[in-house]
Amino acid sequence: MSTLEKPFKIEDLLQRNIWDVDEEPHIEIPLDDQEGLKKKALALLCPAGCYTLIGDRLIFSYEGCVECGLCRIITPSDKIRWTYPRSGKGVTYRYT
Amino acid sequence: MGDVGRKVPERFDVIVVGAGPAGCAASYMLAKSGFKVLLLERGRGPGSKELYGGRIYAQPLRDVWPDLDKKAPIHRWVTKERFSFTWGSRVVTLEYRVGRSVSFTTYLPEMAKWMADRATEAGALLVDEVVVDDIVVRDGRVVGVRSGTDFLRADVVIDAEGVNRILLEKLGLAERLDPGKVAIGAKEVLRVGEGAINDRLGLSKKEGLAWLVAGDVTEGVPGGGFIYTMKDTISVGIVLHVGRAVEAAEKGFLRTSIHGMVEKLRLHNYFKQIWGDADVVEYGGHLTIEGGLGLVPKKLYMDGFLVVGDAAGLLLNTGYTIRGVDFAVTSGKLAAETVVEAFNVGGPTEENLSVYESKLKSSFVWRELVKHRGISEIMSDPYYFTVLPALLTSLLKKLFEADYEEPTIMDAVFEAASEEDISIAKLLLKLASVVGRV
Numbered sequence: 001m002s003t004l005e006k007p008f009k010i011e012d013l014l015q016r017n018i019w020d021v022d023e024e025p026h027i028e029i030p031l032d033d034q035e036g037l038k039k040k041a042l043a044l045l046c047p048a049g050c051y052t053l054i055g056d057r058l059i060f061s062y063e064g065c066v067e068c069g070l071c072r073i074i075t076p077s078d079k080i081r082w083t084y085p086r087s088g089k090g091v092t093y094r095y096t
Numbered sequence: 097m098g099d100v101g102r103k104v105p106e107r108f109d110v111i112v113v114g115a116g117p118a119g120c121a122a123s124y125m126l127a128k129s130g131f132k133v134l135l136l137e138r139g140r141g142p143g144s145k146e147l148y149g150g151r152i153y154a155q156p157l158r159d160v161w162p163d164l165d166k167k168a169p170i171h172r173w174v175t176k177e178r179f180s181f182t183w184g185s186r187v188v189t190l191e192y193r194v195g196r197s198v199s200f201t202t203y204l205p206e207m208a209k210w211m212a213d214r215a216t217e218a219g220a221l222l223v224d225e226v227v228v229d230d231i232v233v234r235d236g237r238v239v240g241v242r243s244g245t246d247f248l249r250a251d252v253v254i255d256a257e258g259v260n261r262i263l264l265e266k267l268g269l270a271e272r273l274d275p276g277k278v279a280i281g282a283k284e285v286l287r288v289g290e291g292a293i294n295d296r297l298g299l300s301k302k303e304g305l306a307w308l309v310a311g312d313v314t315e316g317v318p319g320g321g322f323i324y325t326m327k328d329t330i331s332v333g334i335v336l337h338v339g340r341a342v343e344a345a346e347k348g349f350l351r352t353s354i355h356g357m358v359e360k361l362r363l364h365n366y367f368k369q370i371w372g373d374a375d376v377v378e379y380g381g382h383l384t385i386e387g388g389l390g391l392v393p394k395k396l397y398m399d400g401f402l403v404v405g406d407a408a409g410l411l412l413n414t415g416y417t418i419r420g421v422d423f424a425v426t427s428g429k430l431a432a433e434t435v436v437e438a439f440n441v442g443g444p445t446e447e448n449l450s451v452y453e454s455k456l457k458s459s460f461v462w463r464e465l466v467k468h469r470g471i472s473e474i475m476s477d478p479y480y481f482t483v484l485p486a487l488l489t490s491l492l493k494k495l496f497e498a499d500y501e502e503p504t505i506m507d508a509v510f511e512a513a514s515e516e517d518i519s520i521a522k523l524l525l526k527l528a529s530v531v532g533r534v
């Protein structure tokens with residue numbers, strides 16, 4: 001069976017894109033207090049899989065973020081700082 | 097002075113924020129009329145942050161670029177429309193052979209670059225890799241934009257920032273996006289090869305296919321799948337109603353991630369015949385508007401300011417067609433016309449720019465949005481995304497999988513309904529309300 005006949009992990013999909021990841025995180029979501037976060041939704045709906053649920057705890061990494069804006073609108077605004085990467089950094093699409 | 101300040105002169109007639117379809121159309125029209133235009137884009141080149149489904153309706157773009165058919169990077173003209181319902185392994189597909197093609201497929205990054213090139217050829221200045229942080233207002237008038245430590249001055253600012261209207265929110269003209277009014281899309285691009293696409297889908301050279309899918313591909317969440325043929329690739333993606341998807345995820349009904357759903361669609365027995373084992377060459381995600389008039393901001397203009405395209409909430413999604421790019425281009429064009437006229441009658445005052453709203457309201461864009469405004473309620477109701485595909489696929493199974501005795505259609509409907517636990521009375525009421533709305 002070729003690898004193309006099995007579902008890819010999100011990392012393998014994202015790896016296809018052109019990236020220039022900003023050294024500065026453009027999204028900050030303090031995770032010490034996870035009250036009020038839509039944890040399951042973030043884990044399932046972030047198209048880049050940046051949010052992972054381990055047990056009941058959410059972890060976040062901004063690196064594969066495709067800047068879609070979803071987490072910004074489903075998280076209370078005082079619980080997330082959401083900006084665009086600076087100077088054209090982040091993802092660069094060619095065929096989308 | 098920061099980066100942008102070094103690259104550009106002091107003052108512009110118009111600054112356009114965002115080199116998407118709306119911003120490029122406005123920039124092109126204004127530059128052509130002799131205005132000094134600065135087009136700012138946060139991505140590395142126009143289009144580099146853009147992702148959509150795959151097809152654009154041509155005529156509204158021809159109104160701006162009459163040489164579109166000859167010059168634009170058109171991949172294929174859509175000559176086949178398909179719509180499928182999926183439920184388990186059962187699939188029902190409707191195909192329409194298009195007589196006169198009115199839409200084409202292309203990559204949005206490529207198309208946006210083409211549109212931005214038209215604008216710069218006409219004299220607009222494009223500066224990319226610049227994030228605009230604020231639209232600057234003094235004494236109730238928009239006077240320019242701020243990016244980092246740079247302030248750039250202009251008589252008019254056109255906001256073409258797209259669906260994530262952070263600038264519009266900061267200006268107080270729009271609320272934070274309501275999850276009930278947007279959808280999240282994710283898509284893969286598969287390198288299939290031009291010949292294989294043509295052979296497997298029965299297309300001749302330059303003929304394309306647009307295919308929408310509803311049913312369990314979204315696991316009960318309102319939304320759907322889409323498949324578009326490009327020249328030698330196929331785009332495959334999933335769109336989910338954000339409000340409903342969040343609800344389903346939080347309640348534990350939804351278990352598959354959105355990228356998992358895209359992968360399931362790629363590996364779906366019925367669909368995968370078309371792309372075989374083609375490799376994925378790109379993957380991404382983007383928000384989009386659910387459609388209807390729900391995201392149109394309180395005001396579309398201010399003294400020295402206009403808002404166009406997705407930022408203005410102008411997109412129609414009927415479930416079988418999505419019209420965002422052509423609406424964006426049309427609003428960009430109307431905004432440009434408004435600015436030109438405003439300068440002829442004394443300047444870009446709030447009153448002179450209010451003409452934009454009247455132009456928009458008498459355009460096909462607004463008429464379409466008003467005509468189809470009932471659709472958004474249907475598009476957010478999980479009922480239609482579960483019951484219809486379940487019933488339809490089950491019904492056809494009854495009709496076509498009989499060894500000896502075929503049921504009558506009525507019997508098949510009732511048998512299918514009872515097997516799928518569907519109340520016919522409720523279905524009829526729901527369908528009547530659809531007819532009422534559309």
Ligand SMILES: Cc1cc2nc3c(=O)[nH]c(=O)nc-3n(C[C@H](O)[C@H](O)[C@H](O)COP(=O)(O)OP(=O)(O)OC[C@H]3O[C@@H](n4cnc5c(N)ncnc54)[C@H](O)[C@@H]3O)c2cc1C
Binds near residue numbers: 114149406419420
């Ligand atoms: C999954 C999906 C499928 C779709 N399918 C279709 C389809 O098949 N057909 C169709 O017609 N439409 C489709 N659409 C909708 C279509 O993509 C949009 O309606 C269209 O792109 C809107 O154009 P716009 O110029 O208003 O905004 P955008 O295309 O979003 O452009 C906005 C631009 O502004 C830039 N920008 C944003 N903020 C800043 C800032 N602060 N500073 C500098 N630059 C900034 C962005 O980088 C971007 O280039 C789809 C959308 C999605 C998400």
Ligand code: SF4
Binds near residue numbers: 047049068072
């Ligand atoms: S912006 Fe989109 S891609 Fe980035 S982390 Fe948030 S949800 Fe994920």
